Amino acid sequence: MICQKFCVALLHWEFIYVITAFNLAYPITPWKFKLSCMPSNTTYDFFFPPGISKNTSNLNGRYEAVVETKLNSSGTYLSNLSSRTTFHCCFWSEEDKNCSVYTDDIEGKAFVTTVNSLVFQQTGANWNIQCWMKEDLKLFICNIESLFKNPFKNYDLKVHLLYVLLDVLEESPLLPQKDSFQVVQCNCSVHECCECHVPVPTAKLNNSLLMYLKITSGGAVFHSPPMSAQPINVVKPDPPLGLRMEITDTGSLKISWSSPTLVPFQLQYQVQYSENSTKYIRKTDEIVSATSLLVDSVLPGSSYGAQVRCKRLDGLGIWSDWSALLTFTTQDVIYFPPKILTAVGSNISFHCIYKNEKKIVSSKKIVWWLNLAEKIPQSQYDVVDDHISKVTFPNLNATKPRGKFTYDAVYCCNEQECHHRYAELYVIDVNINISCETDGYLTKMTCRWSPNAIQSLAGSNLQLRYHRSSLYCSDVPSIHPVSEPKDCHLQRDGFYECIFQPIFLLSGYTMWIRINHTLGSLDSPPACVIPDSVVKPLPPSSVKAEITVKIGLLKISWEKPVFPENNLQFQIRYGLSGKQVQWKMFEVYDAKLKSASLPVPDLCAVYTVQVRCKRLDGLGYWSNWSTPAHTVVMDVKVPIRGPEFWRLISEDTTKKERNVTLLWKPLMKNDSLCSVRRYVVKHHTSHNGTWLEDVGNHTKLTFLWTEQAHSVMVLAINSIGASSANFNLTFSRAISKVNIVQSLSAYPLNSSCVILSWMLSPSDYNLMYFILEWKILNEDSEIKWLRIPSSVKKYYVHEDEKHQHDADLYVIVPIIISSSILLLGILSVSHQRMKKLFWEDVPNPKNCSWAQGLNFQKRTDIL
DSSP states (O other): OHHHHHHHHHHHHHHHHHHHHHHHOEEOOSSOEEEEEEESSSSOOOOOOTTSOTTOOOSTTTSEEEEEEEOOTTOGGGTTSOSEEEEEEEEEOSSOOEEEEEEEOTTSOEEEEEEEHHHHHHHSEEEEEEEEEETTSSEEEEEEEEOOOTTOOOOSOEEEEEEEEESOOOSSOOOOOGGGOEEEEOEEOTTSEEEEEEEOOGGGTTSEEEEEEEEEETTEEEEOOOEEEOGGGGEEOOOOEEEEEEEOTTSOEEEEEEOOSSOSSOEEEEEEEEEEOSSOEEEEEEEESSSEEEEOOOOTTOEEEEEEEEEESSSOOOOOOOOOOEEEEOOSEEEESSEEEEETTOOEEEEEEEEETTEEOOGGGEEEEETTTEEOOGGGEEEOSSSOEEEEEOSOOOOOOBTTBOSEEEEEEETTEEOSOOEEEEEEOOOOOOEEEEOTTSSOEEEEEOOGGGTTSTTOEEEEEEEEOSSBOOSSOOOOSSOEEEOOEEOTTSOEEEEEOSOOTTBOEEEEEEEEETTEEEEOOOEEEOGGGGBOOOOOEEEEEEEOTTTOOEEEEEEOOSSOOSOEEEEEEEEEOSSSOOOEEEEEOOTTOOEEEEOOSOTTSOEEEEEEEEETTSOSOOOOOOOOEEOOOOOOSSOSBOOOEEEEEEEETTTTEEEEEEEEOOOOHHHHTTOOSEEEEEEEETTTEEEEEEEETOSEEEEEEOSSEEEEEEEEEOSSOBOSBOOEEEEETTOOOOOOEEEEEEEEEETTEEEEEEEEOOOOOOEEEEEEEEEETTSOOOOEEEEEETTOOEEEEEOOSOOOTTOOEEEEEEEEETTOOEEEEOOOSSSSSOOOOOOOOOOOGGGSOGGGOOOOOOOEEOO
8 A cells, every 4th residue: 555655656756757857957067066865854844835735845936846755664764764755856066066946835925945956965855966978979878876874775776768859949839748858768777877878869969968867876766866968068088099299390298199089079188297207297188279288398207197078169068088197207318300301402400318327418518410420510500498408410411221221320429438329311312303204195195104213111101192273384393282193003113103084174183293202201302294285196197108100209298287286296116127227317307297208328229217296396205216117128119230241152163153142240139220021122133123022031142144234222111101211232243352451369268269360451442341250160160251450450259059070160350341342352371372270178167276387378370
């Protein structure tokens, strides 16, 4: 029966609580607050307004709830309380320790009773409460810590949180119904601490969260007054990340950290740090909005500790937990900066504080060394203050790697004593050349650069950055503060290649290479490129090459590429076809020309021709060479002359006939221009006149000599016509024989070569040329002949055929004079008109050693 009455009372209270909840809700603060409940039969009596059950009361119009609780009468610790005890529960905080009661007296006159929170703490039940929104903005958390004191004991603690998210924020919203509250059970530990989790949709972070607590402890059930919060205003960030300390380039201690990544608003930070040095011990607490804090006057051999926490910068918010404590101890020698990365030609400085045992060395006694091998001149020292020394390096050269060390070691020393610690100086050459090229279709620009200049810097990362201006380039390119990175890919040739596509032809692309390293970043000198000015045109097309008929010139024709539309100049290269073409160049500066004709020495050879182009104003690049074009060998003119020919005369005394055999050599291409289809012998006699005899491709003709005088001429015929200049030979029976050759000598060199020399007798004849006839004796071979200029007095006779031992050579030197009369100078030693020349089969000098002392110039005199 008692239990039933107690349950009815609770339900009745919850109904009244819900009706008045919104107006009575306690606003949750960013700091901790307390919930205290005190029995009503204490020194303070409470009065309740008309129309509300006497088991409810209104504290300060908002923050108190009255709970009628059925106690477990079997518990001896509750012997001082009746079985039905009413508790007044109140929210309060360290900032406001009073709970003010607003009520009416019996006559309806209002008055206020103020209850000191100390009374609740001493005689009632108490809890510490803190609520916040987690950093991920998905979970609202309330932490409840029990502070029960006599007459209660803590056992069987159970906590439930009832809540509702109000969709609309208005001055007089509709009151939530009892059924609209959701219940979550809080997780309680053995240490009487409970944590309640309320999920909050992202879309309702700005809505009001209305809730109250139901706490069961020591056989009693307590209901808190209603409380409300706007989740976005009570966000508790996670602690800052990555806390670190380092000595800056200016000698200060820099405490830095990273902010939590999930919060959607700016944060402020509270930093606690301490310093323990030989001079003093100090602790400091500072609030900053940046993610770092500088501490001045850092001393060597000191210890520093730091922690940091954060909360929302503007508006309400809750401080995060403190980060883990970080300690940092400075060395006995402090360099600042400890490492420097710089470019060639720059000026840099190092600072140093030197501690020797427990005393800091005076800056005037500090000396500087480079690599412990080179003392730095004192003219480069500066005294900053009593303890800080400075050294400056002007106009630096690139660091030369020393084995595995890619830096110079800078030592700060106490006169002649140097500490093992040193500073590191990295100097690299950042003059990286960037070359760009726009394709012939004007659709993309490819830029290339080599990283070889900075390969020695381990751990560096190279990146091409650029800024595009709307039109053209400035006179002096400069690095723009707003730039974009460009992806570049390493090629097989060791160059990086970056492609800009699409491109703006007239825009100025200012680009440079940024060298990123843990020590800092460096930029190469910027270069500005206009895509329209670096075009590499497509090669000329439809390239043709031919040797012109009758004119005899190498004619090259081509078609200019469609892009670019600028005037172009052309370059032609041509040469005889072969494995290694010896190119000759020809320039064409007339943009309107599409062909060129060039003289070549050999009209009957195959020529290879290529053409390329470039803008006439000199901007951009030469195109690739066109596809090779080749000439075709064909007749371009009539043969320059007919073939040289000679005659052999044979007589048949029995028949009284003379036969003449004409011998000639096939015309070479340079004379035939460029082929011979057939030979024609032209005859002329006084009796029969002139007639032609077609010989075809043969090089010999025999005919009967019957007339007193007979003239012959051999013509060469090609596809264009007959040779224009021809040799003429006249046979006459009135030929005189004149001995004009005074002497003829032979010098055998080897088995295939003989030197012939001769002397002529004085005469008035105007010689045209010599005809040299020879025959290999003891072989069935024909007489061979050569035409020799009249100015020659010595001649090498080469025989390709292999001579046998004791081979004989029969030589006759006929002489042709200007009168066209054939004079035969017969060289005779005996009554026979010939001389046999004998020589041993001499080895080829190329295959023998001259050290054997053989005389290869064995002479045989003819006269």
